[in-house]
Amino acid sequence: MDKIVSLAKRRGFVFQSSEIYGGLNGCWDYGPLGVEMLNNLKQQWWREMTFRSDVEGLDASILMHPRVWEASGHVENFTDPMVDCRQCKARYRVDTLLDELSLKKKKDILRELRPGKFEGQQKDEVIAAEFEKISGDAAKVLPAVSCPNCGNKGTFTEARKFNLMFKTFVGSVEDSSAAVFLRPETAQGIFVNFLNVQAASRQKIPFGIAQIGKAFRNEINTKNFLFRTREFEQMEMQFFVKAGTDDEWFEYWREQRMLWFLNLGMTKEKLRWHQHPKDKLAHYAKDAHDIEYEFPFGWGEIEGVHNRTDYDLSRHQEFSKKGLEYFDEESKSKFVPYVIETSAGASRSFMAFLVNAYHEEEAPTGEGGVETRVVLKIHPKLAPIKAALFPLVNRDGMPEATRAIEADLRPLFRVFYDESGAVGRRYRRQDEIGTPYCVTVDSQTAQDQTVTVRERDSMKQERISSQKLREYFSNKLS
Ligand code: GAP
Numbered sequence: 001m002d003k004i005v006s007l008a009k010r011r012g013f014v015f016q017s018s019e020i021y022g023g024l025n026g027c028w029d030y031g032p033l034g035v036e037m038l039n040n041l042k043q044q045w046w047r048e049m050t051f052r053s054d055v056e057g058l059d060a061s062i063l064m065h066p067r068v069w070e071a072s073g074h075v076e077n078f079t080d081p082m083v084d085c086r087q088c089k090a091r092y093r094v095d096t097l098l099d100e101l102s103l104k105k106k107k108d109i110l111r112e113l114r115p116g117k118f119e120g121q122q123k124d125e126v127i128a129a130e131f132e133k134i135s136g137d138a139a140k141v142l143p144a145v146s147c148p149n150c151g152n153k154g155t156f157t158e159a160r161k162f163n164l165m166f167k168t169f170v171g172s173v174e175d176s177s178a179a180v181f182l183r184p185e186t187a188q189g190i191f192v193n194f195l196n197v198q199a200a201s202r203q204k205i206p207f208g209i210a211q212i213g214k215a216f217r218n219e220i221n222t223k224n225f226l227f228r229t230r231e232f233e234q235m236e237m238q239f240f241v242k243a244g245t246d247d248e249w250f251e252y253w254r255e256q257r258m259l260w261f262l263n264l265g266m267t268k269e270k271l272r273w274h275q276h277p278k279d280k281l282a283h284y285a286k287d288a289h290d291i292e293y294e295f296p297f298g299w300g301e302i303e304g305v306h307n308r309t310d311y312d313l314s315r316h317q318e319f320s321k322k323g324l325e326y327f328d329e330e331s332k333s334k335f336v337p338y339v340i341e342t343s344a345g346a347s348r349s350f351m352a353f354l355v356n357a358y359h360e361e362e363a364p365t366g367e368g369g370v371e372t373r374v375v376l377k378i379h380p381k382l383a384p385i386k387a388a389l390f391p392l393v394n395r396d397g398m399p400e401a402t403r404a405i406e407a408d409l410r411p412l413f414r415v416f417y418d419e420s421g422a423v424g425r426r427y428r429r430q431d432e433i434g435t436p437y438c439v440t441v442d443s444q445t446a447q448d449q450t451v452t453v454r455e456r457d458s459m460k461q462e463r464i465s466s467q468k469l470r471e472y473f474s475n476k477l478s
Contacts, residue, residue, distance in 0.1 A: 001296040004358050005225055007374065011433050013037065013354065014226065026222030026230035028347075033433055036384035036414060038233075038350050041264075042212050044381055045235045045344065048260055049210040055237060056201045058211045060189025063170070063180050068188050071319035072312060074165060077283045078184060082162040082220055083142060088150035093220045094159050097145065098135045106131040109144045164217045166230075182216035187341060189213075190238045191312045194324055198240075205326055205337055206249065208239035212346065224297050226351040233346035240326070240337040243310065246286075249340045250307050254289055257305055257342050261291065261349075265379035266356055270294040274301070284311040293352040302352050303344035310336040353382060357434055363459065366424045376434030377457050380477050386413040387473060388430045392442040394419055402441045405451070405466055413473055431456055437476070439469065 008014040012031035016023040030038050050057045069075050081094040101109070107127050110118045113134060118127070135141055138159045146153045166182040169175075183189065190197075190209045197209050212235045222228050241249045254273075261271060276288040286309045290301040313324045313336045325334040354376070363373040380386065389406050391398035399419055409415045416435070418426050423440060430438055438454045445451055450463045453472070464472055 001225065001355075004296075004355055007358070007432065008034070008225075008354065013433075026219055026228070028226055028229060033384040034350075037353075037378070037382055037434075038346065040382045040384070041350055041353065042233070042235060042346055044264060045260070045346070046210070046212060049208070049237050052208075054203070054206065055208040055210050055239075056197050056203060058190060058193055058197060058209050059213065060186070060193060060211060062183050062214060062216075063168075064183060064188060064192070066180050067319050068192060068316075069165065069181050071315040072188050072191075073283045073315070074181075074184060075163070078165060079161040079163050080220055081138065081159040083138075083156040083159050085147040085150060085152065085155050086157060087152045087155040088147060090147060090149040091220060092148075094138045094142070095135075096221050097148070098131075098138070098141065100148075101131075101145070103127055105146075109141065110134070112144045113140065162218075162220065164219065166216045166218050183213075184217050185215050185343070186211045186213045186234045186236045187238060187343065188312070190236065191316055191324075191339075192320075194238075194240065194313060195326075198326065205328070206239060206241040206245070208237050210235075210237040212236075224295065224300075226347045227295065227297075227300055229347060232348070235344045235346050235349075237342045238308075239340040239342075241340060242328075242335065243338045246307055246309070246338040246340060250287060250305065253340050253342050254305050257303055257344070258291060261302075264353070264382060265377070266293070266353070270356060272299065274299070282306070284308045293356070295352070295355055300348075302348050303342065306341040306343065308339040308341050310338050312339060313337065353378065366422065373428055373431055375431040375456060378434035378436075380436040383434045383436050384414065385416045385430070385433065385435045386477055387437040387439055388416045388418055388426070388435050390417075390423055390426050390438060390440045391419050392423060392440055396443065397446060398441045398443075401445055401466075402439075405439065405441070405469060409469060409473065412470060413477065427454065427459075437473070441466075 011033060013034035015029045015031055017027035017029050018024045046057070049055045082091060083094055083097070084091050103124055107118055110127065110130055142156045143154050145156065147155055165184050167179055168182065169178040170180050171178050190211055194209070212233065214231060215234045216231050219228050219230055222230060239249060239253060258271065262268060270293055272292050274290045274292050281288055286307040288304055288306045291303040292299045293302045317324045317336065324336060326337050327334050357376040357378040359375050359377055360372055361375065362370050365371050387409065389402050391402040402417065406415055406417050427438055436456045440452045440454070442452065445466065449466050451466050452461045453464050454461045
């Protein structure tokens with residue numbers, strides 16, 4: 001992971017937010033290559049969703065009426081239990097604090113809390129399972145846990161509920177009547193606009209509304225680079241269906257969403273489904289399956305597919321006192337639709353694609369030796385730069401011929417001109433940022449107007465007429 005974070009910074013994918021001031025925890029900035037790749041990713045998702053005839057787009061505002069979050073259940077339920085260390089003031093989420101204890105520490109705690117029962121040798125699974133059982137009762141377990149920061153034991157406060165929504169104020173007065181929240185998910189903007197979109201687009205159920213946008217959560221423990229941040233982007237689609245057809249649509253969207261990741265080059269073995277156990281479902285969900293990616297630090301959710309039933313629309317009806325029922329022309333009946341949600345993190349998926357693309361492999365040097373090349377095998381549709389253009393040497397008209405190719409391609413694709421250093425080094429620089437094609441103008445170009453095109457992953461080269469490059473790249477990148 002460290003190597004990827006370091007490459008991301010060095011090559012301009014991701015920087016720490018406000019780095020010159022020491023950074024702001026849980027916030028990241030996308031550099032020149034990062035923003036290109038993130039935009040490509042969002043564009044692929046947007047095309048996938050809204051180029052369909054049954055999905056419309058939306059861009060709702062981040063700040064919404066505060067009652068939205070009461071209706072959605074976020075004011076009441078969007079909380080994490082949290083403790084502070086009285087000694088060093090470090091703050092922890094209780095579940096993470098207990099989860100991350102080593103097996104040895106878990107065994108020590110079990111020994112202390114259940115004297116006589118854990119003295120001999122036990123299997124790791126037994127210790128983990130027993131600890132899991134007792135960790136539900138945080139008040140009992142916490143006095144036996146040492147603070148990971150200062151090492152003191154018995155210094156934790158009682159667990160308190162901590163709401164993850166960021167609060168701010170509209171207008172000039174900072175009192176409770178002016179309080180609003182930064183949205184913790186984009187979904188609610190879709191629910192409150194359900195009938196607006198339906199009426200404006202004349203869609204009939206089943207149909208969906210898709211949205212990409214920022215979401216904010218005051219996560220207690222931000223960690224693992226872009227995985228858990230306080231500001232992030234979501235790509236969410238709510239698909240409105242008739243109750244009774246929801247299970248079928250749930251399966252349909254699960255399949256579609258997995259295919260999307262696979263078609264953009266994700267390694268199949270690094271993706272899996274995780275179904276939420278019934279007792280751990282979010283307050284709105286009837287069923288929930290996560291697509292998980294195997295990051296270097298373990299499996300982590302990148303997208304959730306949820307059956308949200310009619311919970312959200314019914315709650316908004318109740319709180320706003322405005323009807324959100326759909327009128328079905330065929331049956332001449334009114335009903336509140338069920339919702340199948342696909343909720344992907346743009347930032348988290350970006351990180352998964354970056355991690356999945358990172359490879360170190362042996363490659364031949366120009367002198368006949370072998371060297372390690374770092375290559376990002378990013379899908380060409382996601383790659384920030386599509387083609388790099390090199391004159392083999394800086395004379396004999398090669399730079400001019402390369403510039404002419406650049407002028408021809410630049411209106412269509414993001415290309416990069418590079419004339420500095422040996423061509424082998426230029427290839428390596430492009431490999432490291434995932435550029436799928438490198439075009440080299442050499443002495444033969446002046447004779448027959450052909451250039452070499454080198455493909456990033458296979459490193460194979462072919463000769464192509466420079467006049468055919470537009471067509472060549474259009475085919476490869478479409
Ligand atoms: N509307 C449903 C919803 O928001 P979620 O499982 O809380 O569901 C959906 O979030 C996706 O948003 C996750 O799969 C993840 O990719 C992304 N996400 C959630 N919290 C995040 C965070 N703190 N940092 C980065 N991405 C996050």
